[in-house]
Amino acid sequence: MSEELSTRLGRNIRQLRQARGLTQQQMAKLSGLPRATWANLESGDGNPTLAVLHAVAMSFQVSLEEIVAEPRASAKIFKRGSLAERLRGTVRVSTLLPDKVPGMQIERLELPVGARMVGVPHTAGTREYLTCESGELQLVASGESFDMAEGDVVVFRGDQRHSYVNRGRKPAIGYSVVMLRPIE
Numbered sequence: 001m002s003e004e005l006s007t008r009l010g011r012n013i014r015q016l017r018q019a020r021g022l023t024q025q026q027m028a029k030l031s032g033l034p035r036a037t038w039a040n041l042e043s044g045d046g047n048p049t050l051a052v053l054h055a056v057a058m059s060f061q062v063s064l065e066e067i068v069a070e071p072r073a074s075a076k077i078f079k080r081g082s083l084a085e086r087l088r089g090t091v092r093v094s095t096l097l098p099d100k101v102p103g104m105q106i107e108r109l110e111l112p113v114g115a116r117m118v119g120v121p122h123t124a125g126t127r128e129y130l131t132c133e134s135g136e137l138q139l140v141a142s143g144e145s146f147d148m149a150e151g152d153v154v155v156f157r158g159d160q161r162h163s164y165v166n167r168g169r170k171p172a173i174g175y176s177v178v179m180l181r182p183i184e
């Protein structure tokens with residue numbers, strides 16, 4: 001591994017660990033790697049195998065690319081309409097994560113008055129968190145109905161049948177956070 005790449009790898013791993021407020025020992029336990037391996041990686045002296053790099057990336061929930069990539073700008077704005085949007089019937093669904101985050105989806109749901117959208121059940125063990133930002137939403141999940149007003153949050157199994165309905169008198173905005181169960 002070139003010196004520049006190993007130095008960059010060490011810096012990226014150290015920054016990811018520190019951003020999470022964790023010690024090398026805690027990361028070693030989380031990843032199943034020896035603490036000495038973490039110290040070598042962060043110092044830029046390591047020459048890790050692909051399996052070690054994979055364990056590091058998985059413990060941070062990031063891609064392999066992120067741990068070896070050139071540093072990116074610390075912040076970037078994504079203007080309205082620049083992220084993926086789609087219409088499901090009359091409901092506008094907007095992606096809110098420009099980068100892929102393993103196991104997580106965050107979407108903004110914009111439901112006109114009277115709109116209904118049937119959700120697609122996710123993989124087994126998935127949890128979904130739905131919050132009503134404005135208007136009124138009704139969530140039907142696994143045969144139960146939840147009437148939501150502004151600020152309400154419902155947590156439910158995302159691997160079951162579910163639907164979203166705007167029964168209010170004005171457009172409704174909701175946010176859906178889906179946490180997929182990790183594949184073992």
